[in-house]
Amino acid sequence: MSETRITLPQWEELAALPDEALPLLPTALLIARDEYPQLDPAAYDRVLQAHADHLRVEVEAIGEWPLKVAAINNHLFNEVGYSGDNDEYYDPRNSYLNEVFERRLGNPISLALVQIEVSRRLGLPLEGISFPGHFLVRLPVEDGVLIMDPFNGGRPLGVDELRERARSNLGGETPDDSVLAQILDPAPHRAILMRMLRNLHGVYAERGEWDRAARSADRILKLAPxxxxxxxxxxxxxxxxxxxxxxxxxxxxxxxxxxxxxxxxxxxxxxxxxxxxxxxxx
Incomplete structure (x- = not known):
């Protein structure tokens, strides 16, 4: 296994960082450390690195990016067993990466983050999409972009299904090509992390856990005052x-x-x- 080191940022420094300097995995683990103060970030970085190291020879032997990411998805979602938590979708543990690694369950955005991190360690520039209602991922390919659903095993999504999904979350309006293309733009790291925190705020507000709801909103403001x-x-x-x-x-x-x-x-x-x-x- 490759040696890896990870250092969590400080909340007070995040607002000043440009998006390209905002670390995705360390900040997601920083969010989790609010709830799990004893969290060891290096342990979860090693989990991700082990996934990447296990796949490296196989992925490097494959030529086409869509086939490479198919191999990654097969390992993560079929062999390792990461999956969407359909039974307890709004369980806050689905937003905390340490719990996602331990339970192999998550929501769309946390599973996307696992998929993105492993893929990037293998040289694939996987990106997140703040799709309305359900976070997705995208991979640039020769003839456009490949859109995948990490909550459902990384399943590729066609244009018609994407339009229908968007329509159901946009007041019944079917997006035309230009609107759909805009919706499918890659999400910056800050937007991904803020969406994770908004999910947590919504869960805790619904449960009446106001101290945690306040904390989640406060953390959003640490990212974007x-x-x-x-x-x-x-x-x-x-x-x-x-x-x-x-x-x-x-x-x-x-x-x-x-x-x-x-x-x-x-x-x-x-x-x-x-x-x-x-x-x-x-």
């Missing part, structure tokens, strides 16, 4: 936790950032309640 939705989400979580000063600051900032937002009236009502010292908790 001007994300208005994350400012609002943190403020609303603070309100549920009765951290009134924090709630007041965040909700006022949100209204300053987005004065015409669809929920601006509701947020103003919350601020009025806070100014009167009578928060209404739900």
């Amino acid at each position: 001007e994300q208005a939705d994350a400012v609002r989400d943190r403020g609303l979580a603070y309100l549920q936790l009765e951290h009134l000063a924090g709630a007041r600051t965040d909700l006022a900032r949100y209204l300053k950032m987005e004065p015409d937002a669809a929920d601006a009236i509701t947020i103003r009502e919350r601020l009025i309640e806070l100014s009167g010292g009578r928060p209404r908790l739900h």
Whole structure:
């Protein structure tokens, strides 16, 4: 097995990093360390490297990129057994990479990250796609791009299925070629990591775990401080936790950032309640 080293970044340094310098795997493991403080990042880096080392001879002997990635997918999803968690899709463990490695279960974005990391270690420039509703991956090929679904074993997706999937998540509108091409643009690392955190925020807010919901929104702001939705989400979580000063600051900032937002009236009502010292908790 090849020697690998991994160092997790500091949250405070991430906002200043350009996207090309933002490390995908280390930052995803940094997200997981919030929930699992004893997490050993090197152990999971070694897991990924073992997958890549196991595949290296086979993949290097294959000429065409689509066949190379098919071999990678076969190993990860059929031999090792990574799969989408259909039974407990919204289990937060599906967003934490250490749990994904341990359980071999994940959601679309965490499985995509495993697939991307192994493929890149084998010389394939696999990229993520922030597809509406369901994260996908893409590989440049001679005649375009190969789109795959990591939640379903890396299965390739054709144009008609992609249009239908997009349509069901875009209010019934079927995207034309230009819109679909835009949807299929590669996702920057920052966008991938923020989507992971938004998934966690949504799960924890639904469960009423407001401390973790606040943490997830706060981590988004560590990556992108001007994300208005994350400012609002943190403020609303603070309100549920009765951290009134924090709630007041965040909700006022949100209204300053987005004065015409669809929920601006509701947020103003919350601020009025806070100014009167009578928060209404739900």
